[in-house]
Amino acid sequence: MTRTAILVGITMNQVNFDYSMEELANLAEANLIEPVGVITQKIDRTNKATYVGKGKVDEIKGLADYEDVDLVIFNDELSPSQIRNLEELLEIEVMDRTRLILDIFADRAKTREAQLQVQVARLKYELPRVVGQGEGMDQQSGKGGLKNRGAGETKLEMDRRRIKQQISQLNKELDSLVAERQVQRRNVRKMKSQLCPLLAIPMLESLRL
Structure with a gap:
């Protein structure tokens, strides 16, 4: 629409x-x-x-x-x-x-790698834009302010931490995909190098005939 x-x-x-x-x-x-x-x-x-x-x-x-x-x-x-x-x-x-x-980009990303890259870019864009009810609110557990800062965290802090974790997880998946693609490319090159001599033998035989 x-x-x-x-x-x-x-x-x-x-x-x-x-x-x-x-x-x-x-x-x-x-x-x-x-x-x-x-x-x-x-x-x-x-x-x-x-x-x-x-x-x-x-x-x-x-x-x-x-x-x-x-x-x-x-x-x-x-x-x-x-x-x-x-x-x-x-x-x-x-x-x-x-x-x-x-x-x-998100709408047009077709491969899994492209989709992951867009997701990471979007989350990085959204991270500093996260606002919420957590700002200015007491911590979820314990209201001691700075004294009890470690006792809990605001909803805003939780949201930002969640986004950072998502970015980290997506980057790990991206790294895994890139590594897998590199292995596949090496295997393809290795296969081609092994096939070349085998293909050359019939050609030599036909030339001899």
């Missing part, structure tokens, strides 16, 4: 900015997302909290509400806090260019 989106691009006098925005539209379409509007801005520096200024945030929200889109896609990579802040202000899903590309 095709979703709709507003594309947002920020330029600081980049020479290839127009091409980059066209490429973003193509990437969106490749991911079954239809761009229905484009907002650009020329600035000297980005806003640490929302990447764009308040006025531009209001403009994006106005167009997004008017077009009733499913999400807003930014042409650059946003920080985790910027995505959270923008989603709160815009009341809609916000995606950056990196996430868009990862989604495309």
